[in-house]
Amino acid sequence: MAALTLDEYRSVAKARLPRPVWDFLEGGSGTESMLTAGREALDRIRLRPRCLVDVSACEPAASLLGAALAAPLGVAPMAYHQLAHPDGEVATARAAGAAGALLTVSMFASRSLEDIAAAATGPLWLQLYWLRRREPMLELIRRAEGAGYRALVLTVDAPRVAYRPRDARNGFSLPEGIRAVNVDPSVMSASHDGKAGESAIARHSKEQFDPSITWADLEWLRERTPLPLVLKGVLTGEDAELAAEHGVEGLVVSNHGGRQLDFARPAADALPEVVKAVGGRCAVILDGAIRHGADVAKALCLGADAVLVGRPVLWGLAHSGADGVSAVLGGLLDEFAEVMALMGAPRVADFKSSGIVHS
Numbered sequence: 001m002a003a004l005t006l007d008e009y010r011s012v013a014k015a016r017l018p019r020p021v022w023d024f025l026e027g028g029s030g031t032e033s034m035l036t037a038g039r040e041a042l043d044r045i046r047l048r049p050r051c052l053v054d055v056s057a058c059e060p061a062a063s064l065l066g067a068a069l070a071a072p073l074g075v076a077p078m079a080y081h082q083l084a085h086p087d088g089e090v091a092t093a094r095a096a097g098a099a100g101a102l103l104t105v106s107m108f109a110s111r112s113l114e115d116i117a118a119a120a121t122g123p124l125w126l127q128l129y130w131l132r133r134r135e136p137m138l139e140l141i142r143r144a145e146g147a148g149y150r151a152l153v154l155t156v157d158a159p160r161v162a163y164r165p166r167d168a169r170n171g172f173s174l175p176e177g178i179r180a181v182n183v184d185p186s187v188m189s190a191s192h193d194g195k196a197g198e199s200a201i202a203r204h205s206k207e208q209f210d211p212s213i214t215w216a217d218l219e220w221l222r223e224r225t226p227l228p229l230v231l232k233g234v235l236t237g238e239d240a241e242l243a244a245e246h247g248v249e250g251l252v253v254s255n256h257g258g259r260q261l262d263f264a265r266p267a268a269d270a271l272p273e274v275v276k277a278v279g280g281r282c283a284v285i286l287d288g289a290i291r292h293g294a295d296v297a298k299a300l301c302l303g304a305d306a307v308l309v310g311r312p313v314l315w316g317l318a319h320s321g322a323d324g325v326s327a328v329l330g331g332l333l334d335e336f337a338e339v340m341a342l343m344g345a346p347r348v349a350d351f352k353s354s355g356i357v358h359s
């Protein structure tokens with residue numbers, strides 16, 4: 001087990017980071033109702049262990065869209081890791097690789113796609129928001145292909161960034177020296193100045209994100225890249241069905257860590273109907289409030305192929321850079337391995353719907 005609990009990493013990160021930065025990393029949208037709802041949904045699910053199973057050789061390894069992982073675990077896309085530590089995404093990539101975890105790099109990464117790839121020893125995916133100006137988006141995709149990124153994750157729950165009261169109050173904007181270095185500077189200009197009552201990030205998204213895209217536009221993207229496509233932010237069976245019909249390779253069932261639609265359903269509650277709708281036609285990944293090895297087991301029992309972890313990675317980064325991220329991911333892996341043994345589930349495929357009960 002890790003030396004420190006995730007709560008301890010969180011406390012150190014909170015004490016260390018400037019208040020507006022902490023608020024940006026930690027905060028949610030609207031009433032922030034979703035910040036607790038995601039955790040509560042997972043807490044309502046309890047495990048049903050089986051006994052007298054040979055667990056002398058548990059095997060947490062998994063594969064996701066062809067990538068071999070030490071466990072069905074990855075890092076969720078998060079913008080601007082340098083807000084947490086000067087090494088930013090390069091440190092995260094080093095640690096994710098060492099842990100055998102997938103790293104999803106945000107379009108708004110603060111280190112270059114190529115530097116991140118050079119530090120990575122594990123699989124990388126690139127997350128995208130659909131910009132009004134498609135050429136800079138395509139340029140990013142071409143660079144990702146060249147640097148060995150293995151899939152694109154199109155975030156579909158953010159036609160614009162939702163109102164986030166903490167960021168608005170703080171007039172949040174990026175500190176000097178931290179930038180979305182992979183995106184054409186002319187696209188990023190509106191992200192520079194915050195003012196009281198308005199976050200620069202929210203304003204930027206209204207100007208630059210394309211809110212008019214529909215399912216029909218996916219074809220346009222498909223024709224321009226051979227990379228597999230994952231949609232992030234799906235919360236209904238209807239959209240899962242459409243995604244499968246459109247041939248996407250994966251879905252991330254997510255409410256964006258409580259940062260987009262306030263009062264949305266927790267992702268864990270939406271997962272079963274998504275799994276049912278896709279019927280194995282594409283990979284299904286869960287994110288939001290994953291904080292324990294047991295949460296990985298619960299997600300698998302609900303039918304997910306893997307989970308992504310968000311904020312705890314930034315807490316580890318703020319605590320001690322790559323070492324902190326390694327400890328956070330390593331702690332989750334160790335916990336998951338223990339849950340496998342105690343659940344009588346020596347292989348990832350042994351987690352079935354009979355392994356959980358809703359309390």
Ligand SMILES: Cc1cc2nc3c(=O)[nH]c(=O)nc-3n(C[C@H](O)[C@H](O)[C@H](O)COP(=O)(O)O)c2cc1C
Nearest residue numbers: 025076077078079106155256257288289309310311
């Ligand atoms: C600081 C921060 C930045 C984020 N940036 C992005 C992003 O650039 N793209 C994206 O699709 N999701 C982004 N997200 C959402 C995460 O990918 C993920 O859905 C969420 O954080 C998971 O919940 P968790 O933090 O409770 O683990 C961000 C989340 C946080 C906390």
Ligand SMILES: CC(C)CC(=O)C(=O)O
Nearest residue numbers: 079108161201205256259
């Ligand atoms: C820069 C933002 C658009 C990143 C994001 O998705 C978020 O903060 O949740």
